[in-house]
Amino acid sequence: MTSSVLVTGAAGYIGSVLVRALITHGYHVTGLDRLSFGGESIIDLLHHPSFTLRRCDLNDHDAVDRVLAERPYDAVLHLAAIVGDPACARDPDEARRTNWEAGRHLVERCRARGIGRFVFASTCSNYGRMSDPTRYVDETSPLAPVSLYAELKVRFEQYLLAAENRSADFAPTALRFATVYGASSRMRFDLTVNEFTKDLAIGKGLRIYGEQFWRPYCHVRDFAQAYLRVLQAPAAQVAYEVFNVGDTTENYTKGMLVEHLLKIFPQAKIDRVTQVEDPRDYRVNCDRIRDRLGFSITLRVPDGMHEVADLIRLGIIREPGHPRYYNIPYAG
C-alpha cells in the first residue's frame, strides 16, 4: 500500500525538492502551503496522480483540520515556517504564530488523529555560538539560540520531544539541518553559498565579514534523502530523536568558501572585512544520522557552487535580484 505523507511548506525551497523525491519513491504526497512565494515550484505536480495540493494557511486551524481529515496520513513532514533570522525579526508576531502556535496545533491534531510519524524541520542554528570553536557540537550539546527564528525552533523541538508528552503510538523526530544550498525550483539566493556564488556569477564583488567563522552546509537534494531515511527507518529508531543533517566533513569557514569560489571565478574581487565576533560560529558533527540511519551525502559545497553558477551563466535564472528569490525583500 502506498504511504501517504502530508508535507507542509511543500512549495518552498526544500519542500519542492522533497516532494519530488517522495513521489519518486512511491509516496502519495499532500502538499500544504499558503504559497507565499507562488506555486511555480510545483507547477508540474498539479493534478499529478501522486500529489494533491492544498493551498492553506497553517494559522487557519480549521482549514488545517480539514486537510488532516482528508486522508489517513502515515506521516507529517512539517517544513512550513517563517524562515530565517531576518524574516522572523521583521514580523515577530507572525513568526510566533506560524513557527510556534500553528505548529503546536498541527502536532496536537496529528496525535489526536493517530498519525504515527511527525518530522520537524529544525536547524543547526539552534546551537548558536560555540564556546570552544576548536570543537564540534553534536546532538547532545547545549542549545544557545541567538535569534527569534532559532529560539522558536528550540521551543518547538522541546515541546515535540518532551518526556511528559511521550506515547508509544506517536514517533516524532527533529532534523537539525545544516545551512542548505543548491538548485531548487523555488530558488533562494539569500543562503550563503547560493548568494556568494550568484554575486560572483553576475560580476559583483564579494564583501566577506569574518572569514574565519565556521558553518555546516548540506545540499538541498541530500536533505530530501535524509527524510527518506527517517521515513524508512523503524519507528523505534527515530522516535523522540534529534539528528543533525549534513556531513561532519562539510563544515566550512567563509574563507574556505571563497577559496572554492576563486577556482570558478579566478578574477573575482573579494573584500575581506575583519569581524571579531559572529554569534553563529559553529562546526557540527553529523555522524549520528550516518551511523544510525545509514545516511550519506552525495554532493559537496563545490558541486553546489557549480550548479548555482550554471543557473546564472546559462540564463536559467535571468533576474536573480527578483524578490521571489528572497525571504525578505532584497535591494542588491
Ligand SMILES: NC(=O)c1ccc[n+]([C@@H]2O[C@H](COP(=O)([O-])OP(=O)(O)OC[C@H]3O[C@@H](n4cnc5c(N)ncnc54)[C@H](O)[C@@H]3O)[C@@H](O)[C@H]2O)c1
Ligand atoms: N534553508 C535552510 O538553510 C534551512 C536550514 C535549516 C532549517 N530549515 C527549515 O526548513 C524548512 C523549509 O525551509 P525553506 O528554505 O524551504 O523555506 P521557504 O521559505 O523556501 O519555504 C517555506 C514554505 O512555507 C510556506 N509557508 C510559510 N508560512 C506558511 C503558513 N502560515 N501556512 C502555510 N504555508 C506557509 C511558504 O509559502 C513556503 O512555501 C523551514 O522550516 C526552515 O526553518 C531551512
